[in-house]
Amino acid sequence: MTNSTSPALAIRGLSKSFSGHPAVEDVSFDVLDGRVVGLLGPNGAGKTTTTRMILGLAAPDSGEALIHGRRYRDLEQPAQTIGALLDSAGLHPGRTGREHLRIAAAQIGVAQPRIDAVLNDVDLSTAADRRIGGYSLGMKQRLALAAALLGEPSILILDEPANGLDPAGMHWLRQLIRSFADAGGSVLLSSHVLSEVALVADDIVVIAAGRVAASGDLRSTVDAHGGDLESYYLDLTSTSAGVR
Numbered sequence: 108m109t110n111s112t113s114p115a116l117a118i119r120g121l122s123k124s125f126s127g128h129p130a131v132e133d134v135s136f137d138v139l140d141g142r143v144v145g146l147l148g149p150n151g152a153g154k155t156t157t158t159r160m161i162l163g164l165a166a167p168d169s170g171e172a173l174i175h176g177r178r179y180r181d182l183e184q185p186a187q188t189i190g191a192l193l194d195s196a197g198l199h200p201g202r203t204g205r206e207h208l209r210i211a212a213a214q215i216g217v218a219q220p221r222i223d224a225v226l227n228d229v230d231l232s233t234a235a236d237r238r239i240g241g242y243s244l245g246m247k248q249r250l251a252l253a254a255a256l257l258g259e260p261s262i263l264i265l266d267e268p269a270n271g272l273d274p275a276g277m278h279w280l281r282q283l284i285r286s287f288a289d290a291g292g293s294v295l296l297s298s299h300v301l302s303e304v305a306l307v308a309d310d311i312v313v314i315a316a317g318r319v320a321a322s323g324d325l326r327s328t329v330d331a332h333g334g335d336l337e338s339y340y341l342d343l344t345s346t347s348a349g350v351r
């Protein structure tokens with residue numbers, strides 16, 4: 108059973124090293140129900156490693172990531188709890204969008220009618236029977252998002268979801284994220300596009316050199332530091348030693 112009194116995501120003291128080099132060090136933050144949390148940080152800061160640990164794709168050296176109080180591997184129906192868009196590059200170019208979703212739906216035990224619903228949600232219905240090899244980057248991102256939505260999860264983890272989207276696509280994505288959260292869902296949104304994060308996030312977590320440099324409510328945090336997310340972010344991250 109889901110423990111509804113615990114945060115959607117509770118990240119507690121997560122640490123991970125690769126070959127003795129720390130990638131993530133003692134990272135803690137919460138993602139609450141109905142909130143969009145922007146996960147920000149320079150290249151190599153540790154954002155992907157953190158999201159991979161939340162999703163059970165990498166084992167932490169210490170600490171834990173709890174999804175409504177449970178580790179990913181202990182979830183009975185993970186895809187019905189948490190959906191993730193990590194990378195659209197691995198999509199099979201010879202399959203159609205609909206075939207991709209059919210396979211994904213079968214793997215997670217979702218009924219086929221849901222495929223039409225998510226295709227409609229991501230505005231890909233008319234391209235569903237075309238091969239993915241002919242999709243633009245933005246269309247691949249929409250398809251990857253459709254796959255994340257298949258299980259009707261209450262939590263979304265989105266890594267650079269705006270990648271390849273045109274301005275209308277970015278506007279559409281922002282509305283999708285906002286209405287998902289307004290309906291009670293939670294979103295962890297990793298992005299380098301600060302202007303997009305500023306428009307949609309409720310909270311931010313800034314990671315620099317593997318550690319949390321700042322976290323909290325976006326508006327009050329940024330207002331307390333001159334009101335501009337970009338200069339605040341650059342101040343926080345300028346001391347980390349470049350791309351790791």
Ligand SMILES: Nc1ncnc2c1ncn2[C@@H]1O[C@H](COP(=O)(O)OP(=O)(O)OP(=O)(O)O)[C@@H](O)[C@H]1O
Binds near residue numbers: 153
């Ligand atoms: N599988 C791996 N093997 C070795 N080192 C790794 C591995 N995955 C990540 N790292 C290292 O861990 C650190 C954090 O990388 P990570 O990909 O989590 O950063 P990021 O914040 O997601 O960066 P970007 O914004 O560029 O995607 C980097 O120094 C990276 O080189």
